[in-house]
Amino acid sequence: MPANRYHILLLFLLSGTCMFSQSDSLKTAQLLDSALMYADKSSYYLDKVEQIEQKNKQKLPTLSAIWVLRAKYELRRGNPDEASKWVAAGKIKFKEHPQLQSYFYSLEGSIYAVRKEFDQAINSYRTALRKYDAYGMKRDAAYVKNNIANIFFNLNDFESAYGYAKASFEEVYRLNDTVYYPQIAAILAISEAKTNQLDSAEKHAELAISDGTKYRVPLAVIIGKYALGDIHSQKKEWEKARNYYAEVVTRSEQLRLVQYEIYGRIGLLSCNVALQLFDSAIEEGEQVLELNDRLNMHFADYTVYQQLSEAYNAVGKNEKAFLYLRKANVMYREYSSVENKKIIQELLARYEAEKREKDLSQKELELSRAIIWILVLAFILALLIVGILWLRKRTSNRLKTIQLESERNQLRAFVEGEERERERLAADIHDGIAGTLTGLSLQMQQLKSLEELETVIQNLQAARNEVRLISKNILPFNLKEEGWKTSFQRFIETVQSPVFTVFFIADFNESQLNNQRGIVVYRILQELIQNTLKHANASECELMMTEEDNRIYIQYSDNGKGTTQAELEKGNGWQSICTRLAAIEGTIAFPENPLGGFKIDLSLPKFKIVL
Template sequence: MIKLLLFFSTFTFINVFSQSKKQIDSISNLPMTYIQTNLKTVIPQLRKNALDAKKSRNLKAEAKTYASLSLAFYYNGDYDENIKYSLKSIEIFEKLNDLENVSSVYGEMGFRLKATNIRDAEKYMMKGLKIAEKANFTKPLLSIYNNYGVIKNNLNQKDSALIYFHKGLEIKTKSNDSVGIPYSLNNIGEAYLQQKKFDLAKQYFDKAMAQRVALKDDYGIADNFAYNGDLFLAMKNYPLAIQNFEKSVKLAEKYKITNLLRHDYGMLSQAYELNQNLPKALEYFKKSQALKDQIINKETYDKMAELQMKFDTVQKEKEILKQKNQEKKRLNTIKILSILFVSLIIISFLIYRTLFLKNKQQKQEYELTTAISKIETQNKLQEQRLSISRDLHDNIGAQLTFIISSVETLKQAFNIKDEKINSKLSSISTFTKDTITELRDTIWAMNHSEIDFNEIRSRILNFVEKAQKSNDFINIIFERENALDSLKFTSVEGMNIYRITQEAVNNAMKYSEAKNINLTAKTIDNQIEIKITDDGKGFDTEEIELGNGIRNMQKRASELNADFEINSEKGNGTQIILRIPKV
């Protein structure tokens, strides 16, 4: 009974813990657009989530929450807190060896420093860029290329800026990053605006606005109204500039987008002044200054908010203690439901296991039947091969031997003085002996389903030995790599390799007038390479028509799926190369 209670207590704890972890992970992954448009509520929410993640030792969620907090403080105009939480996030990601997120946070931190410390901005951005490019992290590069272009633009490196803006747009388009594409389009437009290429700038701003309207991204729409305001101000079309800035202000005030409001107020002050409306210019100048003062005094407010959050945490802990008593009452119900649930899982598992074992047995029986059938077929084929080879040996072999014996008897029984007849009889005898040799080679191949290279080598050596006896003036050498001996071929493949080698050596002995014939076999680039080289008189491959012997070698090479090559020059001997794919 005690064991059962422990089991259900553990089960309940795991459920509660998994729900808490899911909530922490969810808050740590809040979308950027949500953070931008809910700054007032999202900052306390993220701070609490960071504490919860730290308590539960969920390091990844803690680091992600710090990264989101740094973004929220940046859009809220609190740049010191932005840097503080960025560095906290990087420290944890580095401990986790999560280089993808390290590169992303470095890139974001560099981008946010652009207005206050451009050199540090470039340094941090370059750190993030190097890590992401080295490991080919697509996700961080979606923003880093674009943001690094902004840094280059601020450093007055206009050409470099455009290169990185276009890199950013290209990778975002490939990744179908619908949220990020407008940022790249706006940055390219701003670069053209600074070059006073107003038509090109407007094209990119319009594309960005269209995408943000389609996404219903209010922050992005506010941002694009500000870009259009900058464009019309540069074009000295002050009424249109004022109209766009005021549209941007309306949305920025609605969502409390502090850094965008600061920009809009300042630009509206300039636009009204240039449009000869000094009262309005002064009004927006005062608003801009008030916002700066608000940002400066924000540290005190944030400390108060943090204390309030701690207080709320203590209160919630008390609430949790109260709820524990209520949870005890529900424990019996949870136990019963848990027993039913576990029983259902065990029964389901047993049914599944029974079906699985039955299917496995049927599969094994089928595989065994198939294997037996295959073995029987192979045995029948082997018996047929052996029967044919016996018939060849006993019938045709005996008949050929009879022909040789008859020819020798004729020569001895009759004193034949006619040289032509003697020569013809000798030719018949030699041809018949060669035929017997060929027949024995064929029988040898038929008696094997597989032939290893060592057996092929033995046949070739036997042939070479006989060839040297017939011509003492030719030196024949056969060299091969020992590793080849274990390679196996089908009987047809083995016979083809042997016949090609045999034909090449025969041709060299008959026609080349060579003193040395070298045979080599080795492996090169996953191929078996066999070379037959002689130092004979050679021939011009363009002038001489190839005979049946060479055509047969080419056909056999084709059956092996091998490369067949003949190299020869007059006076420089001949080389035949066979390259067989190594299986």
């Protein structure tokens, strides 16, 4: 007996089952199933279907589902020509609705497969797959791949059948399609059995049976049992295989699934031949041929002819054996045509190449879009970062400005407070102590005749002069009455002597200093001149005050022994100068004095701050 027996299994899934979830399309499916099971009442059920169709003429999704079901009904009855009429009408009717039209291309492929026009079937399936891919209809694409696997079963190309069955199962299992993944798991198990992947085949067969039972999909259980029969046939465990095939026949008869009853009986035929139960084999084979004729289904004829030829030969009926052998050889050449397989493989390869090219283009488009989005987001992010940094810098600058203004206000308040305190002290000394000393002096002058009081009078006069000098130093002038230049010139006169000369040049708008700032400048210059007198051992100093643009410039120098900035900063007088200058936003520089001695340049803004 040959090692390879050709078992023809056909399980075409008709895409668009999700269309049948609506009440009218679901009712149509039930009515057509009843028409198949109860042929004597088919007219009644078909009239009901006609009524539903008329009611839904304007509802295109429901109408397309009904037409698909009608074509499927005719195909199951063994009338592919009638099914083709429904398909042709559907392709025209739903031309403007590609998603609905795609179901008719898929069904057209199944019709061609029934007619054994496999290259045409593949063309129709390719068209359906393109439309499914375009609209992301992965479930329906998986059904078509299962149908392609069935075509390869018919061509005995089990390696190709396995590839498509596996791809179909993985997709419907991922989608948790509990109606069809158990059935396709059984188809995958059969392809694995044919390619000697027996462990994996058994696992998928058991999955088909268990989940078919769980989700009430009896067809999955039937095909799963058939797969187990094939697995044990591959192992040459004929009795076990025979039991599984017998169970397929029993379950199919109970559900009136004649097509699967045929497959079960073919399995029994093969097992009986292997067990040399030739009479039983002949009985099963002849019954299969009778059922095939009744349903006009001849997919499995090759296997039946081949097995019957062997059985009749074994029982000595050589004429019948030769007849069936000749029929088997004719069908073998038809199914196993190398050219036929080559055409189909080329068509599928072309589809796969087109799909890969389309997928690549889609990925390139998605990548381009992703890059654009990344660039846009990066630009937005950059703007946000720049905006945040700008706001932070602006806030920081505002805080610094506020802090600086606060410090300046504090300095101004300090200087103003100091000047007010000086005014108060000067007034108190002038009005109080000085007046008292003057009164005492006048009283004692009346006693001049008393020689002992002369010395006291002189001392009191000296005290009065000293109080006047102190008062003058505390509040040296009145800006409103005298003006800045006059007041400062009076100060210079008090410090000049035969051994110390002050050169004073003033070329600026005096009104710039006839305010509180003038007092600050006066105190700074007073401090500089007094430092020269005390520490520099100088004979002269030079003071030049000019204005340019928006600033007043003060240049001070002496011919003394000179000093450094570091030495200046040690003294309290220098700290007083810096504090006062900061209050009026002034600056300090220490240029080199070519004649030796000390030199300092000061500058301050005009009218920027009015104290």
